Amino acid sequence: MRRVVISGVGPVSSIGIGSTAYADALRAGRSGVSPIAGFDTEGFPYVMGGEVHDFDPGLYLTRLKAEEWGRASLFAAAAARLAVADAGISEAELATAAAGSCMGTTAGESGVLERVTEESLAAGGFGGVPPEWFRQVSAARLSLAVNRELELTADAVTLSNACSASNYALGYGYDLIRTGELDYAVVGGADSVMRWSHAGFYRLGALAERVCAPFDRDRSGIITAEGGAGLFLESRESAEARGARVYAEVLGYGMNCDAHHMVVPERASVAECMRLAHRNAGIEPADVDYICAHGTGTETNDLTEAGAVGDVFGAQPPPISSVKSMLGHTMGAASGHGAIAAALAITHSFLPPTINFSTADPEMAPVDPVANIARQARVDIAQINGFAFGGNNAIVILGRPS
């Protein structure tokens, strides 16, 4: 089996686009939350989101025509472009190599489907909707957008495992490279802010009014957010031969399914997923220096996650912070944004903070959330948690490149 490294990252997020801007924002503890502009929020009690207001696909994409693709596909392709540029590998090399992509998503191109639906209401039926819009609905297009933008000819896989999908995608890309199926893979995820999902999370009671405050006693829910996460993977030998800068090595990952409830996470199953990830990565809990939390900021998630961390790590777990406090919940891109944050934490020796933190929750197993201010710390091994609707847990372990 080959060893696999991350040699390029491409975050497209509400707190910054590109490796440098994103790292700076994480270190500064910046919030990307603002009033939603992507749809008409009139009548919604809560109107905040983590949108990428300044996203201009034309700045990043050279082959795709933006008008032919939905917003999530454009996020995916732009993130992939950025990751490849960050890796410094030639496009000609990628186009002739065994190279593909695997992108995760929660809602795919349901932003397009929402537009189709709204037009059908205005036009008195789906027959009045411009037919070309229907072509953009397939979620398979997220990874195809990446492959077509970069002229990759191998796998184009879209994993729609909801809010841990990027971790599944990262894991699959890692496997495809370590087993020799692929030489290069762009992995990550993408999603966009939409009216229907904003309404759904509100009705579930999972939406926060103003801020996302993970692990805080007074946390009240998520902030719906969007963006793309791209990570460029290759074998360690390939990166060495290119003289590439390496952010982190992918040590392994674990996945399992609660098989319990569609939207309520289960502590024992989440803890078991951590153990699987540690076993597959060949590490012990004590080796983990930093946990990039799923950390949605809902009552249930944070309680369950902290409890499971306590079950696996004991009374003094490593620091655990939630980048969702800054970005909002980027859904299918979320664990990809977490993985990029963890890779940057390893490279630049800092822990991203959990912002909006004021009071520890006495009901919760004790955690160190890296409250409000980034911390200098050497990170040799980082754990990225991802949990999702459908009980889809996936946890990735990254290590300092040796």
Place this chain on the structure above:
Amino acid sequence: MTAAARQAAHPGGTEVPAGALAITGFGVVGGAGIGPEPLAGVLAGHRQAPAEPGELFEDDLPGPEGHALTGFSVREHLGRKGTSFLDRGTGLGLLACTLALADAGLDVHDGNRARIGITLGTTHGSMKSTSDYSRATHTEHRPYHVNPVLFPNAVMNSVAGQAAIRTGLHGPNSTVAGGTTAMAQVLRYGRNLIGCGYADTLLAGTVEEFSPQHAWAVRAIQAAEGGDLPPGEGAAVFVVRSAAAVRAAGDEPLAEILAAEVGSFDPPGEDPARYTAGFAACLHRALHRARVRPDQVGTVCTGGNGMPALDGAESRALDEVVGSTAPRIAVADAVGESGAAFGGLQLACVLAAHRAGAQSELFLLSSRSSDGSVGVLLVRTGMRS
């Protein structure tokens, strides 16, 4: 069976290439009906007239015909408990999973449930459930007056998550949004899960529900590509394990998946030669992976769906790599333009014919989407003596 007899009985060779999967049971539901019997004659040219599903929905359909299972009721098959709020696709998928487990005789218990996973292919999950959610934000008194109980249906991993709950499977649970090429992607993903040791057994399949949204999307894409195939639906789920492990245990599977290869290219529109070359390379990879020669392929099930540019490019790639001797069958003529369900139904047609008594054979199953993805499966039937 002796090695010589096995060789004689299996024209596609008897070797088990590394990573091959064995199918030990399957469940299928489609416009033609429930179970394999309605599909048993599809490879022999049997065509069932499409239904007229218009009365199932309030929204208009683009045409009267659709390969939809009009009488389907999830409650009738799976009972009332836990089924009240399921959408159509989830119902079809759960039924196919249940049928597959029973067909394989797979007993799920505490000793194996963590090692059995689910990987299901889709296009967008339930387009209707998501679209209905968007609609409700405009038509209800308040934009947030949506039904929270229905929210999971609108998210794309609903079928896989519900199937895990119903069957008690804790292994890796994934949803692959691959559209018409989803089955090849699912089996390639499944090879990895089993080959790398994440799971021992998988429920691997694809699901697509019939809905007005699906029907209009089919109409729009078919029309743009010069075709007129009616929409279809279905769910086909296969119980798969390592082929080597099944052989080592002395079991005879229904079939073995010798190769599952995928590719992605710019659609043939502007540069058909380049697309065909890419498709051909994918076919070569599959044959190489399966360790079989082109002349060992008995039947080719194509992705043909009446889209001239894609049909032509696929044919040219097949001519180049496999030759034109082996008969070619376009299963979509019988099952309709059924999105992600297509690949599952294609494979189910092969197994249904085999179960109905067809000779063992090496099949090549190809699929492609109008967005540029390609999938190739090499399937050897007849391992069950």
